[in-house]
Amino acid sequence: MSDNLREQLLLLPAYFQGHLLLTLAAISMGVLISVPLGVWAEQSARVKRPLLAVVSIIQTFPSLVILALVVALLGGRIGFLPAFIALTLYSMLPIVRNTVTGLESVSASVIDAAKGIGMSPNQILREVKLPLAMPVIVAGIRTAMVWTVGLATLSTLVGATSFGNYIFTGLQTRNLVAVTVGSLASASLAVGLDSLVASMQWLLEKRSEAVDSARLKRIRISVYGVTAIIVSLALYGLIPKPRADFVVAGKPFTEQYIMAGLLTQELEEAGFNVEQRLGMGSAVVYEAIRNGTVDVYVEYTGMVWANFMSRESNPGREGIRSGVVEFLEEQNVTTVGFTGFRNRYALAMRRDRARELGVTSIEDLIPIAAELSAGSDLEFFGRTEWFRLRDLYNMDFADKLTFDVSLMYTAVAGRQVDVISAYTTDGRVAAYDLLLLDDPRNALLAYDAMILASTNAAAQPEFMRILEALVDSIPDAAMRQANRLVDVDGESITVALEYLRGEMTKN
């Protein structure tokens, strides 16, 4: 077994437990809400149409949007709760719809008979309609269950633990073993829970039939046994763990995984109990540090400047630094210090292609840009930096394509695009022999990496002392090489972290 696989499997119990608890809680809440709603809708045409419309609309929202909206509605709260609420909302459509359909499909002659022999409306519902609709309702629950297990992987982005931790980390750090383990685990859980519900349903239906009773008994015992084990595994997660002293967070790309690892190791070595929330979205983690659910993470000045301060100007590296620190102070976020490296956007080309076209700076692109194609990550072409660059140099590209980061580098290396919006500390810049173009008109922002801390954490001198030791300790080259170890050489985060610590010049 490879080190990588062993490292991944060590994470399995925690991820499994988180994923299971999230899924079971959401599906149980979904059933508790949706079945009564379905019953109500079947009885009242006035309720039915709007209700089905609302649950359908929820379903048409991209799941990421629902997650982000729930986080926003909860005032930036991250972790289990927003993921649980979003998954519950998502589970509603199949359950509500199948409940309505199941109840509606109960034969009219049976309902007439129930009424005719003197059953009350409640008895008709409980003793005739619901039991007869049950197979259809259970089918809806099973559909919702499979969806929920799959969607729960996304809850990693709002800081809840799930198999998504494997998948997002794996995708961003090109760790296919992690991606595979996460996907297989998620798929197996979906299939397993689905078969469990199917066997429960089978048992219920066979309850009154005279089938081979010894066999039935065996099956019943095993179904109950497995259910008990699964539920207790999920509930185990509710037992409060020793409370972490600090929560370290990170965004979903290689450098952030390495830096989160560094912050964690430093704090743990000083004897603190640390909890990690990795792979979180930019806006989510920023919100979390403001309200103290996250204690420390690494942010970039240009990010705060453009995204959270919504500034369109570029006062230069120092101007941004001081503006950002001041702004963060107003936001109750402590800037511990700058780590020393910068990870900013730069336009990059294959070195041979640049030579062929005689390009060394963005100015050289002006006469030829209209014939070139450019690729970016998912956001660059939507950022004010790009608009400023376009205006300052008065040029635009013939084609602008957006890619997942890994694919963006492959695209430029494979000559499918001419120019990309590279990250300056990305190891793939060197690996693919890319030339970073100069920016003489200062269009692109500076992105100094800085350590941000929550007010609570910053009030603890020991915590601050540990983190301040990291200020100005990581040169660009060291960070770039650490990223490269993961992104290009396929090493694990652990290996990259070890390398980085060897290169650091700690105070």
Place this chain on the structure above:
Amino acid sequence: MIELKNVQKSYDGGATLAVADTSLTIERGEFLGLIGASGCGKTTTLKMINRLEEPSSGEILVNNCNVIDQNPEQLRRNIGYVFQGIGLFPHRTVAENVAAVPQLLQWSAGDIHARCEECMEMVGLPFDEYGERSPSQLSGGQQQRIGVARALAARPEVVLMDEPFGALDPITRSELQEEFKSIQQNMALTVVMVTHDMTEALLLADRIAVMREGVVLQIGTPKELLNNPSHDYVRDIVAMPRRRAQRLEELMRNE
């Protein structure tokens, strides 16, 4: 036993009458057939007796009590009902179906069990053999036998039947008709049966009410209707079985 006094039913606020000013008296132990074409108001009349439909005006007495003063569910539990579509509960066993009304009346488990055995014996489907089966494992005729057993389980004095044998094949139908007639006589049941089969009405009913367009045209014993039809429609509808019998006889003579 059952009395309808000037009962009217309209579904459109009085513009048209599904049942128009009907008065009927059904004696204890009597078997009344309600006959007429589809839409003549016979099923509506039947359903008003146990309040599956409410009359727009007039009153209905069962055992000298106005049905409108009674809780509809309680009322229905005390009146047997055999349904056109049989309407057995597919998710329950045969025995559970028969036990449905006694259960609603909260009889003790022992009483329910004993009564189920009795009723199933009565309709010729012994409890030990059929009790645990599911309704779908029975033939149509067997299902309606269970339908009858369910209607009788709580020992009602009154049984309402809505085209109970309509969906059965002719041989099963006539078997069941005869058996039900003898059960009705043994137990002195008061029965109101809706049918559009004149032969069935003539063979089973003590008196027959012929309905057309919401109005009872004539009510009387089979003999009275055959001999003194008060109306052309009554004469035609009553004569139908006899005409068919004559036609059969002719066919046989020509062979």
